[in-house]
Amino acid sequence: MPETFEVVVNGDVVRVEPGTSAAAAILMAGHGACRKSVGGEPRAPLCGMGVCFECRAEVDGVRHVRTCQALCRAGMRIITDGI
Amino acid sequence: MGSERGRKIVVVGAGPAGIAAACAAAEAGCAVVLMDDNPTAGGQIWRGGGGREAAQWTARLEASGARCWYGACVVSAAGGTVVAERDGEPMRIEYHELILATGARELFLPFPGWTLPGITGLGGLQALARGGVPVRGKRVVLCGSGPLLLAVAAHLREHGARVEAMAEQADFGRLVRFAARLVRWPGKLAQGLGLQWALRSVPFLTGAWPVAAEGRGELESVLLRTVQGTRRIACDWLGCAFGLIPNAELAAFLGCRIEAGVVAVDEWQRTNVAHVFCAGEPTGIGGLERSLAEGQIAGWAAAGQETKARALFGRRADLHRFSAELAEAFELRQELKELASADTIVCRCEDVRRRELAGYGGWRGAKLQTRCGMGPCQGRICGPACSFLFGWDTLSGRVRPPVFPASMGTVAAAGERQRREARV
Numbered sequence: 001m002p003e004t005f006e007v008v009v010n011g012d013v014v015r016v017e018p019g020t021s022a023a024a025a026i027l028m029a030g031h032g033a034c035r036k037s038v039g040g041e042p043r044a045p046l047c048g049m050g051v052c053f054e055c056r057a058e059v060d061g062v063r064h065v066r067t068c069q070a071l072c073r074a075g076m077r078i079i080t081d082g083i
Numbered sequence: 084m085g086s087e088r089g090r091k092i093v094v095v096g097a098g099p100a101g102i103a104a105a106c107a108a109a110e111a112g113c114a115v116v117l118m119d120d121n122p123t124a125g126g127q128i129w130r131g132g133g134g135r136e137a138a139q140w141t142a143r144l145e146a147s148g149a150r151c152w153y154g155a156c157v158v159s160a161a162g163g164t165v166v167a168e169r170d171g172e173p174m175r176i177e178y179h180e181l182i183l184a185t186g187a188r189e190l191f192l193p194f195p196g197w198t199l200p201g202i203t204g205l206g207g208l209q210a211l212a213r214g215g216v217p218v219r220g221k222r223v224v225l226c227g228s229g230p231l232l233l234a235v236a237a238h239l240r241e242h243g244a245r246v247e248a249m250a251e252q253a254d255f256g257r258l259v260r261f262a263a264r265l266v267r268w269p270g271k272l273a274q275g276l277g278l279q280w281a282l283r284s285v286p287f288l289t290g291a292w293p294v295a296a297e298g299r300g301e302l303e304s305v306l307l308r309t310v311q312g313t314r315r316i317a318c319d320w321l322g323c324a325f326g327l328i329p330n331a332e333l334a335a336f337l338g339c340r341i342e343a344g345v346v347a348v349d350e351w352q353r354t355n356v357a358h359v360f361c362a363g364e365p366t367g368i369g370g371l372e373r374s375l376a377e378g379q380i381a382g383w384a385a386a387g388q389e390t391k392a393r394a395l396f397g398r399r400a401d402l403h404r405f406s407a408e409l410a411e412a413f414e415l416r417q418e419l420k421e422l423a424s425a426d427t428i429v430c431r432c433e434d435v436r437r438r439e440l441a442g443y444g445g446w447r448g449a450k451l452q453t454r455c456g457m458g459p460c461q462g463r464i465c466g467p468a469c470s471f472l473f474g475w476d477t478l479s480g481r482v483r484p485p486v487f488p489a490s491m492g493t494v495a496a497a498g499e500r501q502r503r504e505a506r507v
Contacts, residue, residue, distance in 0.1 A: 043431070044200030047207045
């Protein structure tokens with residue numbers, strides 16, 4: 001069993017395994033969406049491979065990060081965009 | 084071409100084609116740099132592992148001496164230099180030969196409700212699950228088209244998902260003909276039969292496709308059009324994609340000729356642009372074996388090892404025949420063009436609806452007037468959809484830098500290079 005570690009999503013602590021994407025952490029924290037669209041709809045990952053930008057959120061102070069491509073690190077702080 | 088030790092070769096894309104190209108070129112004595120946007124090697128097919136074959140290739144890559152840069156997004160390339168962005172910082176790498184192995188992505192077609200959270204691609208859902216998105220005990224419906232449907236269903240079931248149904252848009256008859264022709268490729272036939280057996284308890288609907296997804300704020304159910312009429316299935320996840328399309332944006336940006344949506348190459352995998360090669364899915368969707376063969380040919384050819392490259396020509400020709408069978412069997416039906424209603428969002432970045440796109444004769448006009456394709460994905464999702472729905476050419480000669488969204492610092496670094504070239 002690989003050693004798990006904690007990340008923070010919108011202030012909530014989530015325990016994840018190495019290799020977990022930030023997108024997965026958002027969903028595991030119980031947030032169904034990553035961002036709000038220009039028309040105000042909730043949006044969540046579509047392509048899962050860094051192309052569609054639907055999973056973008058703020059990671060460690062950097063905005064518009066594609067969370068499906070970003071691997072969790074211990075202590076990572078993720079903030080969903082407008083959701 | 085001539086062999087030359089120390090020749091600098093940059094390979095863009097570390098999926099099977101890119102790994103194979105980098106191995107071949109590095110083993111021939113070239114100085115190879117392999118770059119990829121993803122955090123690790125393997126591309127989409129070997130994301131998060133990939134079994135023995137993947138392990139063998141990655142071990143060979145490590146032993147080859149090729150330098151690997153992961154998490155590096157190529158934003159521009161011209162005149163012997165690739166500009167990429169990594170951790171927000173620009174990086175520039177010079178090359179004598181450039182090999183594009185940029186892979187493929189899924190084709191998404193808009194239908195009512197397709198923007199609800201819980202709806203992903205097929206490979207998309209698999210990739211998310213490999214990244215730790217929990218699927219155990221979840222009700223999953225998979226639909227769209229292509230061999231990925233079965234592969235993803237099997238993978239998700241292994242990870243505890245409850246796959247409620249699989250819906251393939253192609254008719255049963257086409258699939259039977261395809262299966263009959265697979266006897267020429269026993270490995271692929273065995274793979275297909277193995278998946279069918281593993282999935283024998285899951286309803287597999289043919290000539291069926293999604294007509295709407297429903298839910299308040301998130302996915303609750305999908306409506307499938309089947310030969311027996313419309314069926315509503317409750318689900319937590321809907322994986323849906325209508326086959327694969329080449330990632331040809333970088334090739335188009337470099338001026339490579341695109342024919343029928345794929346990058347045109349000669350027998351050495353050379354494009355029409357000097358010193359630019361292309362291998363794998365961008366030259367035509369064909370799967371793992373074709374990508375490995377083309378990658379090696381490109382790597383050997385770029386390194387000047389014609390004899391070694393030529394040795395794989397026969398294998399490649401055979402795999403090209405498989406690609407043709409694949410394209411015929413899973414050709415998209417015309418009814419799918421009518422899935423999106425007037426009110427359905429086509430461009431998810433800018434929330435542009437189908438009705439707003441009516442009356443435009445082409446991609447450029449629609450982009451300028453409606454902002455369709457002008458968001459962060461730069462039309463990578465809605466462009467191919469518009470191409471299918473309206474017949475618009477969304478690729479050739481229309482890709483501008485940066486090829487991928489980048490920080491202003493990186494854009495400036497790329498622009499600086501272009502200005503210096505313009506002066507010479």
